[in-house]
Amino acid sequence: MQHDWSRYWRSPDRPIEAMHAHFEQHVYHRHSHETYSFGMTETGAQSFTCRGGAHTSAAGMVMAFNPEDPHDGHATNPLGFTYRMVHIGPDLVSNALADATGHPTGLPLFTAPVLDDPALAGALRALHAALLGDATALRRDELLTATIAGIVRRAATTPIGRPGEPSRSTRVARQTRQLLHDRLTDDLTMDDLARSTGTSRYAVYRAFRTEYGLPPSDYQRQLRLRTARTLIADGTPIGEAAVSTGFADQSHLTRWFTRYFGLTPGAYRQAVTPGQPRSR
Structure with missing residues (x-):
């Protein structure tokens, strides 16, 4: 009987990560990524x-998520x-799409998160295998x-982007997001968010959820997790990364x-920094 497992790879010098996993019991909490995320089942x-x-997404299908697309996930049946999933930074996507003169052509927008396209599935599988395998740098590129x-x-x-001036609701959401980034570990309240944007608590909540698909508290936790993940990849002890990003302790992190990334912090560190001890 097959059990849940996951393997992770992270480029040491470019915004590319790849995951290969099998899940029967694991349920992803609703989350999003800073990257484009392309996968195949x-x-x-x-x-x-x-x-x-x-x-x-059934066997052979492709998934395409835009940056900051909130989603969850679980097995359809027992x-x-x-x-296989590949996460690619927006700047790298833009560079890959640059025209013949080297000028960026803008970022794409994917409206269908699931595609039944065998050719794309094959291409993603080949890319994923090259990233996790022993392909040359040129072949990977x-x-x-x-x-x-x-x-x-x-x-x-x-293309991503809205013409014209952003609406009042969008401005409130963006101001709130910036406050969450600026005060990463502060125990902010809805009153704090309302005061910073000059509006009501309900208006902040509604604007933020409309713009980013998550309530501010979920986004705050996700931001802390992303920061902790970066610290862990850079060699910070897991317990220290937990405390410095606002978690009560290592077990809380x-x-x-x-729930968000499909593997433990220790397993992630072992995957992205081979040779490091498993616990510290």
Whole structure:
């Protein structure tokens, strides 16, 4: 009987990460990534909610998430699912799509989070295998560029960005987001958020959830987890990373880290810094 497992890889010098996992019991908490996230389901099926709808990615299907697209995820049935996911930073996507003169062409927007496209699934699998395998740097770059171009050509719609001035609601959401970034470890209240934006607590909550798909408290926790993940990858002891990012202790960080990222902080550190001790 197969049990939950996950393997992770992180580029030491570029914003690329890759995950290969099988889950039967694990349930992802609703979260988002700073990156574009492209994946393919190898076996079984996984169900998730994204952009206000329920979706299922069965074997051979492709998933495409924009940066900051909130989503969750779990096995569709008790047999579980196996999938490969590649996370690519927006700047790297922009560079891969630059025109012949080297000028960026803008960032793509994916409106369908699930695609039934065998060609794209094959390209993603090849890219993922190269990242986790022993392919040369040149081969990895070729596959990365070709895969990004292919998925944009076949699945993207309009560029990201809204014309004109942002609405009052959008400005409130962005101001709130900046406060959460600036005061990462502070125990902020809704009154703090309301005062900083000059509006009511309900208006802040509604504006933020409309803009980012998460309540401010979930975004705050996610931001702390992302920061802790960076610290851990840079060699900070897990307990120290927990306290410095606002978690009560290492076990508190571990519980939430696993719910968001699908592996423990210790397993993540071992994956991205081979040779490091498993606990510290």
